[in-house]
Amino acid sequence: MAQKNNDPTKVMDLHGIRAALSTANNQIKSTVIDGIQSGDIQLFKGVSEELKAIDEDLYADFQTIRPKKYMKIKAAHQSHAQMLSEQHGSGLFGSFPPSERFECVALCMKEGLELVSAPKALKEYKGIVSKCALNGLIVRDISEL
Numbered sequence: 001m002a003q004k005n006n007d008p009t010k011v012m013d014l015h016g017i018r019a020a021l022s023t024a025n026n027q028i029k030s031t032v033i034d035g036i037q038s039g040d041i042q043l044f045k046g047v048s049e050e051l052k053a054i055d056e057d058l059y060a061d062f063q064t065i066r067p068k069k070y071m072k073i074k075a076a077h078q079s080h081a082q083m084l085s086e087q088h089g090s091g092l093f094g095s096f097p098p099s100e101r102f103e104c105v106a107l108c109m110k111e112g113l114e115l116v117s118a119p120k121a122l123k124e125y126k127g128i129v130s131k132c133a134l135n136g137l138i139v140r141d142i143s144e145l
Helices: 014-022 026-038 047-054 056-063 075-088 099-111 119-131
Strands: 010-012 041-044 114-117 139-141
Touching (some): 010 099, 014 026, 014 047, 014 056, 075 099, 075 119, 099 114
Parallel strands (some): 010 041, 010 114
């Protein structure tokens, strides 16, 4: 079991955990599981329920990871997310990222955490970071852990 860490450095969304648990790369899977168990990686609140709703098999694997800690989107994060959404601009010239993406970015900025995700969501997160000039926020793919 991984060593305990009370101060997380990363937070992972549903897309990241799905990709990590379904990858054929055992090194990535092991790194993510160890990070969650040590407390270095926490999960966004709601990941468990969302995973259960969309993939029972991965949810069963996810349930074997213990302990897990979750980060909740708070009012301060939502307020900052709204500001980022406005700064990002309307989605007139392409797809506009869902509000959850802005909330995840806001939480990571406010809490000083790296954001870990996977392909489509990762692209949207990086788009928010770029368009809103959030140079201090690190957004990583699970393969970069």
